[in-house]
Amino acid sequence: MENALPGTGVFVDLLRYFILGSMLFYIFPLAIYGIFFMRIKYFWEIISGTFSFLFYSPAYLNLLNVYALCRIDDISWGTKGLDAEVGGKNANLKDTWKIVKMIDVAKFFLWNVVLGTLFIVFDSYLIIKFFVTLILLMLFTFIQVIKIIIGMCYIIKYKCITAKKNKADRETPLAHIKDPNGENPNDG
């Protein structure tokens, strides 16, 4: 299916760089962290942790969220027997919640089936598939970029605050320690 999409080369290059960029963008906060705090060993920890993160992230998204949605009427703390007294008066309320939950789960299920079917049907059309992939990639990259930028802001903010404190400490050392006699230790 060569040259099916006019001007494909440029767009495909764009997509390729998008995927690579969304992966490599993680280097910026790591580099800032390494430079500011001189802890290079975190690089290796994060690179080796990427595989376990990859391994459990779809299970987390699919299993835990679906389980949480399917147990949305279950407000117990998980402690056995301690909250078994609830009942009787609340039995009707429980049934209502169960119906609400079932409607929610059915909605979730149907929406996902519809969207998944649409995705697979669009897969036959090259241009639609291309734009669907582009939009999804852009959404994921957008989320990652926002997270990373905010995280970097927090690192820089912390560094500025501590640098200010250190400077103040250097000018008047031990100023924060209260002398029991009321005398400033810097004077003597």
Add this chain to the structure above:
Amino acid sequence: MGIHKNEKDIIFMPDAYAEVDPIKTVNGLMGQRKRWINGSNFAFEKVQKEMDKNQSEKMWWADVFLKMQIFYLNFSNLLVYFAPAILLFTFHLTMSTIKEQYLADVFQINDPNGVGSIVFSTFVNIMDFLYAVMFFGVVFLSIHLTHNNKRFIYYIYFFSTVFGLFAVITFIVILVDIANGFAKNDNCTFIVM
């Protein structure tokens, strides 16, 4: 945002020290996450409903930040809500790539009536069907079994292993595909076939 209204702030502490008592079983993890996910969703809904009631006059930027955060969280909630469908799409693309790049040589597609040809042409459909069955199974089991059930935990082990393998395979396929694209200066199979 109550933090900003009380004129306090959050800072990042890299050398903070805390002792935690982590969960040691999968049963416990399922129960804990159920509580955390549902609790945070309900809290989020409450904040979103009562957002306009409590507007701070002093710090106008706190409200702007709050609105940005609410928008961002709605956006990521939407992605989480449609996560099974989006994962199906990724799964579909990966399986198509594997079919085009690796299976074409294995099965004899030149023989139109052979068994290999039938398997080859329906490979992606079979995989999509298996994914759909797995998704349906997860929903069905989550409704009917609790996290204290032993059988349910075995199902969870099975599903999480399969999903995890799929994620690692997708990652490797994307990387190889991009490398191929750069090397041959050609279209990536994963994106455009």
